[in-house]
Amino acid sequence: MRCILVILDGIGDRGQDCFGGKTPLYAAYTPHLDHLAAIGMNGLYHTILQGIPMSSETAHFLIFGYDLRDFPGRGYIEAKGKGIPLKDTDVAVLCHLCCVESNGGNLWLRWGRPEIDGGAAEALMKEVESYESDGIRIHLRHSKxxxxxxxxxxxxSDRITDSDPIYEGKPV
Incomplete structure (x- = not known):
C-alpha cells in the first residue's frame, strides 16, 4: 500500500472579522484539500501533549517516529540536505543576514530583510568564511x-543560544 502524508504545517489560525469570524482556511475555496480529506484519513496529532507548542522541525522529527533525544537540530538536517559534509561531532546552525542599528551603545535589530541579492550575500559570507581559535573552527557557508x-x-557544545531578540526594537 502506498501512503502520502500531507502535513499542513502552520495552517492553524484565528477567526478574522474580514471573513465573518472564520479562519482564512475555513473561508478559503479548497476543493483539492476537500477531496483529499474526503478520500483519505485525517485528524489532529499532538507530538507531545495537547496545547504544548513546538517548532515545526521538532514536531516533524517526532511525527516520523524519531526519538526527540536524537534530534540533531534543523541546521544540521538542512546542511546535510544541501550536501555540506558534516562529522557527527560538528554543530551546524542556520544563520540569516539581518540589519542592525547602533543606538545608545547597543545594537538593535532593524525589522525587515536586508536589501541584498543572493550573489552579494554569498560574497559577504565568503569574506568572513572561516575563523579558528583554541582548536575550535567556525565556517560560514552560504545557502541561498x-x-x-x-x-x-x-x-x-551543541547547547548554544543566539542573540536574536526576534522582535524589532530590542537590543541584540
Missing part, C-alpha cells in the same frame, strides 16, 4: 539568498 549555515568543529 541571505541564508546560510554556521558550522562549528572541535570541542564545541
Amino acid at each position: 539568498g541571505i541564508d546560510g549555515f554556521v558550522i562549528m568543529e572541535g570541542e564545541v
Whole structure:
C-alpha cells in the first residue's frame, strides 16, 4: 500500500472579522484539500501533549517516529540536505543576514530583510568564511539568498543560544 502524508504545517489560525469570524482556511475555496480529506484519513496529532507548542522541525522529527533525544537540530538536517559534509561531532546552525542599528551603545535589530541579492550575500559570507581559535573552527557557508549555515568543529557544545531578540526594537 502506498501512503502520502500531507502535513499542513502552520495552517492553524484565528477567526478574522474580514471573513465573518472564520479562519482564512475555513473561508478559503479548497476543493483539492476537500477531496483529499474526503478520500483519505485525517485528524489532529499532538507530538507531545495537547496545547504544548513546538517548532515545526521538532514536531516533524517526532511525527516520523524519531526519538526527540536524537534530534540533531534543523541546521544540521538542512546542511546535510544541501550536501555540506558534516562529522557527527560538528554543530551546524542556520544563520540569516539581518540589519542592525547602533543606538545608545547597543545594537538593535532593524525589522525587515536586508536589501541584498543572493550573489552579494554569498560574497559577504565568503569574506568572513572561516575563523579558528583554541582548536575550535567556525565556517560560514552560504545557502541561498541571505541564508546560510554556521558550522562549528572541535570541542564545541551543541547547547548554544543566539542573540536574536526576534522582535524589532530590542537590543541584540
